[in-house]
Amino acid sequence: MAEQDIARLLAQRSFTELGARERARALLDAGSFRELLDPFARLMSPWLPKQGIVPQADDGVVVAKGLIDGQPAVVIAIEGAFQGGSLGEVGGAKIAGALELAAEDNRNGTPSRAVLLLETGGVRLQEANLGLAAIAEIQAAIVELREFQPVIGLVAGPVGCFGGMSIAAGLCSYLLVTREARLGLNGPQVIEQEAGLDEYDSRDRPFIWSLTGGEQRYASGLVDGYVSDDVEAIRGELHGLFGQGKPAQERSRRHAWFLERLRAVDTSVQADAAAVRSAYQGA
Amino acid sequence: MTTAQEQRGLHWFQALTGAAQPQQGLPASLRVADGELAGQAVRYIAVIADANNPFPRARNGEVGLLEGWGLAQAVDEAIEADRGNPHKRALIAIVDVPSQAYGRREEAYGIHQALAGAVDAYARARLAGHAVIGLLVGKAMSGAFLAHGYQANRLIALSDAGVMVHAMGKAAAARITLRSVDELEALAASVPPMAYDLDNYASLGLLSEVLDVEQVTQPTAADLACVQDALSRALAAIAGSPRDLRNRLGAANRAASTQVREALRAQW
Amino acid sequence: METLSFEFPAGQPAQSRALVGCVGSGDLEVLLEPGQAGTLAIQVVTSVNGSAPRWQLLFERMFREQQLPALNISIHDFGATPGVVRLRLEQGLEELNHG
Numbered sequence: 001m002a003e004q005d006i007a008r009l010l011a012q013r014s015f016t017e018l019g020a021r022e023r024a025r026a027l028l029d030a031g032s033f034r035e036l037l038d039p040f041a042r043l044m045s046p047w048l049p050k051q052g053i054v055p056q057a058d059d060g061v062v063v064a065k066g067l068i069d070g071q072p073a074v075v076i077a078i079e080g081a082f083q084g085g086s087l088g089e090v091g092g093a094k095i096a097g098a099l100e101l102a103a104e105d106n107r108n109g110t111p112s113r114a115v116l117l118l119e120t121g122g123v124r125l126q127e128a129n130l131g132l133a134a135i136a137e138i139q140a141a142i143v144e145l146r147e148f149q150p151v152i153g154l155v156a157g158p159v160g161c162f163g164g165m166s167i168a169a170g171l172c173s174y175l176l177v178t179r180e181a182r183l184g185l186n187g188p189q190v191i192e193q194e195a196g197l198d199e200y201d202s203r204d205r206p207f208i209w210s211l212t213g214g215e216q217r218y219a220s221g222l223v224d225g226y227v228s229d230d231v232e233a234i235r236g237e238l239h240g241l242f243g244q245g246k247p248a249q250e251r252s253r254r255h256a257w258f259l260e261r262l263r264a265v266d267t268s269v270q271a272d273a274a275a276v277r278s279a280y281q282g283a
Numbered sequence: 284m285t286t287a288q289e290q291r292g293l294h295w296f297q298a299l300t301g302a303a304q305p306q307q308g309l310p311a312s313l314r315v316a317d318g319e320l321a322g323q324a325v326r327y328i329a330v331i332a333d334a335n336n337p338f339p340r341a342r343n344g345e346v347g348l349l350e351g352w353g354l355a356q357a358v359d360e361a362i363e364a365d366r367g368n369p370h371k372r373a374l375i376a377i378v379d380v381p382s383q384a385y386g387r388r389e390e391a392y393g394i395h396q397a398l399a400g401a402v403d404a405y406a407r408a409r410l411a412g413h414a415v416i417g418l419l420v421g422k423a424m425s426g427a428f429l430a431h432g433y434q435a436n437r438l439i440a441l442s443d444a445g446v447m448v449h450a451m452g453k454a455a456a457a458r459i460t461l462r463s464v465d466e467l468e469a470l471a472a473s474v475p476p477m478a479y480d481l482d483n484y485a486s487l488g489l490l491s492e493v494l495d496v497e498q499v500t501q502p503t504a505a506d507l508a509c510v511q512d513a514l515s516r517a518l519a520a521i522a523g524s525p526r527d528l529r530n531r532l533g534a535a536n537r538a539a540s541t542q543v544r545e546a547l548r549a550q551w
Numbered sequence: 552m553e554t555l556s557f558e559f560p561a562g563q564p565a566q567s568r569a570l571v572g573c574v575g576s577g578d579l580e581v582l583l584e585p586g587q588a589g590t591l592a593i594q595v596v597t598s599v600n601g602s603a604p605r606w607q608l609l610f611e612r613m614f615r616e617q618q619l620p621a622l623n624i625s626i627h628d629f630g631a632t633p634g635v636v637r638l639r640l641e642q643g644l645e646e647l648n649h650g
Contacts, residue, residue: 019573036550039570039582043546046539050474052552054598054627056574057582063547081575089476093543100527100544101551123425123450125460130476130537132425132450133489136433140528143406164429164450170399185395185426186385193455194385195340211391222393251396252403255355259310262348262392267337271391279392 012230016157016180020079023117023156024064026231027075027238032066037094045088047127056082061091063098069239072112074102080119080159087120087165088127092134099141099151106148113149113242116142116172117156121187122163135164142171150174150246152238155181155214156229162187171252174241176225176234177214183223184212210273220276221283222251257283288332289500291421291445292344292379296329298502299377299510306357310349312336315357317372321515324372326361328354330380330431340386346427347384351397354431358404362411373414373518374405378432379421382452398430405434414521416514419490420499423448436524437491437517440481441510443499448484475536488534491517554596555603557610561591565620569646572639579628579636581643586621597628609633613640620647 018026025033037043039057048055060082064075076095078085087095098114105112123131142151153172155161157180161169166185169175177183186194188202201207210216218226227237261279265271296314303316312333317326332344341347346354358374365371384394409415417423417432419440428448432438440446451459457467471478475486485493492513496506524530532541564585572580586592591614595606624643631639 037543037546039580040568040584041546043539043543047474047476049552049596051470052598054552054574054596054629056580056627057570057625065551079573081573081578083574089537089539090543093540094547097544097547101547125451125456125477126474127476128450128456129448129478129484129487129489130540132429132433132448133487133531133537134540136429137528137531139402139429140406140409140434143403144410144527147410164426166395167398167402167426167429170393170396171403183395184390185383185398186390190451190455190459191385191387191390193458194382195387199340200385200387200390211387217393220393222396250403252355252399253359255352255359255400255404258397258400259349259352259356262352265337265388265392267339267388271388273391276391276393 013232014229015231015234016178016229019081020062020077020117024062024075024077027115027235028064028066028068028073029070034065036063036065036098043090045090045127047088047130051126053126059088059090059094060085061094063094068113068115069242071242072105072110073115074098074112075115075117077117078120083124085120085159086122086124087131087134088124089130089134092131092138096134096137096141099138099145103141103145103148106145111149114145114151115238116151116153118153118161118165118169119156119159120161120163120165121159122165132164135168139168139171142168146173146246146250150242152176152241154234155183157181171250173247173250174225175223176227176237177217177223178227178229179214180229181214182209182212183214183217211271216273216276220280222280288343289421290332291500292329292377293331294501295377295418295420296327298507299375300327309357310353312341312350313353313357320373320511321518323518324370325375326372327375327377328357329377330354338384338386338388340389341384344380345382345384346380346398346430347389348392348394348397351394351401351430355400355404358401358408361413362404362408365413371411371413373416374408375514376405376415376417376432376435378417378419378423378428380424380427380431381422382424383426398426401430402434409434409436410526412526414518416517418510418514419446419448421445424452425450436521436526438489439492439494439513439517440490441499442481442493442495445499446481447479449479453479486534486536488537489531491520491530552596552598553600554594555606557593557595557607559591559610559614561586561589561619561621563588563620565622565647567647569643571642571646574627574629577630577632577635579626579631579639581639582625583643583647584623586623588621591619591622591624593624593626595626595628598630599628605633609636613637619644
């Protein structure tokens with residue numbers, strides 16, 4: 001290994017090893033982090049204790065305002081270690097409410113931008129319909145905000161991004177992943193239960209990563225950036241994308257392109273990673 | 284029998300659109316037609332079962348890859364057609380979707396992105412000034428409902444045991460949360476957001492109206508008139524309201540959603 | 552799940568607050584805030600039922616060695632071992648001094 005590579009590796013600071021709060025702090029410009037509804041505000045899930053489940057003081061969502069590359073920003077980080085990063089009423093409302101306020105900022109002339117750190121299995125089943133409703137509102141707010149400023153999603157790992165929040169990820173102006181990230185609508189266990197082992201073996205980790213892992217998603221053009229697990233690299237990527245401004249057309253608007261490609265797929269055979277890369281070439 | 288097998292969505296689509304010619308160029312699992320309601324242009328959109336769907340895991344009315352992107356196309360075409368027109372046609376999503384499609388092809392080709400396409404189009408339509416109404420005639424499950432209906436300005440549901448909104452089917456939800464179905468049902472009885480029945484869902488404040496009809500699977504003339512009246516009321520209400528989703532807030536069973544927003548605003 | 556309360560003698564109120572940990576498997580979240588002079592009040596919400604004597608013993612051992620500032624401590628415990636609890640409390644107290 002070249003000496004400069006070793007030096008670079010030694011200087012790396014892992015992003016995925018950080019908790020949600022430290023992730024948000026790491027991405028905001030030094031000294032600019034200010035958390036809203038912090039754990040001491042104790043806005044906790046009203047639904048978990050009713051079911052005998054210990055709540056967390058921030059309901060697993062960190063909302064922090066500050067600066068990114070000198071511009072006003074809000075970073076919203078989901079804590080994957082609490083209830084699998086699942087979204088209930090309070091955590092969902094924190095995300096939706098913050099995005100709504102960022103959009104309002106823009107309407108009033110303050111160019112607030114947003115970063116979403118997505119470590120989530122989607123709806124928290126213990127708060128089922130309130131989680132689902134909140135995710136619909138998060139999605140609405142992303143579409144509204146990204147008309148003004150880029151909304152950047154990052155799936156770093158280890159939880160990945162699933163369920164309704166994977167749809168939210170698909171609405172972002174830009175989406176970044178690491179090698180450890182997974183991105184998909186349905187969790188492997190649920191697919192296996194619904195469709196059977198032959199369709200989807202939830203224990204076959206190489207198989208699952210080959211289809212939904214960060215590297216594959218990047219190679220198939222379903223995300224915009226593939227970053228190493230390094231705080232500085234991720235910050236640099238964010239600065240670069242915010243510097244570009246809004247994309248010419250968001251990925252979620254490209255129905256004509258995707259429908260054309262999907263109609264050409266031979267659906268009589270099962271899908272594999274190579275077939276997807278080939279079908280989506282030039283995405 | 285699932286509500287999709289009863290073809291509720293198709294039957295309500297046919298009742299509401301009458302002799303109107305369905306739009307061409309869309310996946311066979313979609314029904315889209317333009318019409319008029321209360322003197323306003325409207326586009327009706329339904330996802331229906333298609334036994335010949337090229338994607339085998341999406342043959343029973345599930346919202347899959349083609350359905351997500353197809354909904355995006357159907358809605359986007361309406362946005363484009365009405366661009367520059369002060370009168371934007373209303374979009375009425377007839378919701379009878381048992382689930383998103385669960386399969387290997389779906390995950391591999393990015394079903395999350397296809398559903399994002401549909402959400403994107405409905406949300407942009409609403410923001411552009413199209414009235415968007417979700418009419419729940421059958422199941423409205425999870426990702427399928429997010430993609431088809433949940434971005435609406437107003438949600439209207441038929442009062443029937445087959446009309447159900449949820450994040451996950453009972454059996455799967457029980458397995459994932461490590462409970463028995465009996466335990467899940469017992470909890471659902473005391474925790475409104477977990478319940479599977481429409482009354483509990485209505486208590487969350489997300490529906491603007493719940494309608495009693497005579498024949499939920501095969502609407503009678505009186506049923507059709509009742510639903511059309513409700514749609515007209517919704518159109519009138521939407522015309523004078525903000526284009527966001529704030530009208531869904533305010534129910535006692537969803538108090539924290541409001542409390543969080545107020546506290547965030549105070550600290551913003 | 553159960554909610555437990557404990558009180559111990561303490562000194563003057565702490566000058567700052569701190570948060571450590573997370574309600575993840577085998578872990579716990581500890582929030583420390585200034586309390587009423589003379590009192591260390593601890594509230595524990597734990598996923599492990601019947602654990603009151605264990606918490607009592609653990610706190611007694613920890614606080615026998617040192618007089619703490621007056622604090623209100625909230626703990627959300629997701630099945631942490633006594634070793635992890637002790638570690639998190641020590642981290643929290645350490646942060647109070649440097650926070």
